[in-house]
Amino acid sequence: MYLYAILLVLFLIVSVLLIAFILMQQGKGASMGASFGAGASNTLFGSAGSADFFVKSTWILGALEFILAIILGYMTSHRTNENTDDFTTIEQPAIVKTEMSDAVDSAKKHASDAVDAVKEQSSEAADAVKEQVSQAADAAGEQTVAVLDSAKEQLSAVADAAKEQTSAAVSAAKEQVSAVSDAVKEQTGSAVDAAKAAVSEAKDSAKETAKEAVNSVNEAVKQTESTAVNTKDTN
Numbered sequence: 001m002y003l004y005a006i007l008l009v010l011f012l013i014v015s016v017l018l019i020a021f022i023l024m025q026q027g028k029g030a031s032m033g034a035s036f037g038a039g040a041s042n043t044l045f046g047s048a049g050s051a052d053f054f055v056k057s058t059w060i061l062g063a064l065e066f067i068l069a070i071i072l073g074y075m076t077s078h079r080t081n082e083n084t085d086d087f088t089t090i091e092q093p094a095i096v097k098t099e100m101s102d103a104v105d106s107a108k109k110h111a112s113d114a115v116d117a118v119k120e121q122s123s124e125a126a127d128a129v130k131e132q133v134s135q136a137a138d139a140a141g142e143q144t145v146a147v148l149d150s151a152k153e154q155l156s157a158v159a160d161a162a163k164e165q166t167s168a169a170v171s172a173a174k175e176q177v178s179a180v181s182d183a184v185k186e187q188t189g190s191a192v193d194a195a196k197a198a199v200s201e202a203k204d205s206a207k208e209t210a211k212e213a214v215n216s217v218n219e220a221v222k223q224t225e226s227t228a229v230n231t232k233d234t235n
Helices: 002-024 028-035 046-077 093-234
Strands: none
Touching (some): 046 093
16 A cells, blocks of 8 residues: 555654754753853744744654554554555565554654653743743842832931921021020110119109209298288388
8 A cells, every 4th residue: 555655654754853853952951041042143043933943843743753653553453465566565464563563662752752852841941931030039129129228218318308407497496586585685674774764864853843842832931921021010
């Protein structure tokens, strides 16, 4: 059967390609470096593009090989001993079955290896992502602490400036109150002195006026007495 021969050749080609793709994939250290951008310019697709391409290709080739192995095994189990042509003539079915069984086992092994490689790469990529996230979280924490420290320093500076301004204002107010108090005391002392002087002058003036009144009364009395004496003498 030509179909069987074609599938067998295709199975061998897929097996070779699968082995080649697995060998061309980078190891753990290279994938870690590629995850941070190292060596990205030396690859055809870039670090992330090449990794995705190889992983997807490995999965596709592994699945295709597994399917071809199942189909070839099924066709081998149902083949007859009749000759179809020179290329597909089977003289020893038992030997062919053994070879196909070995091929199926080999395909299963390759597929298992491919799956393990993909799992390992996925685990490495997850670890790299976790490490990057952890580093980003640490950097964000450090930046947050620095911002908080800066805010505390600014608040402390503002509080100190406010205290200084308040103290200066209180001192100025005290000086103004003291000046006003001194001025009031001076004005009050001047007013008291003026009042005392006015009272003294009033007393002096009253005394002089009283003396003058007494003198006037005495003179009037004397004049009255002299007039009365003169009147008696006349009589």
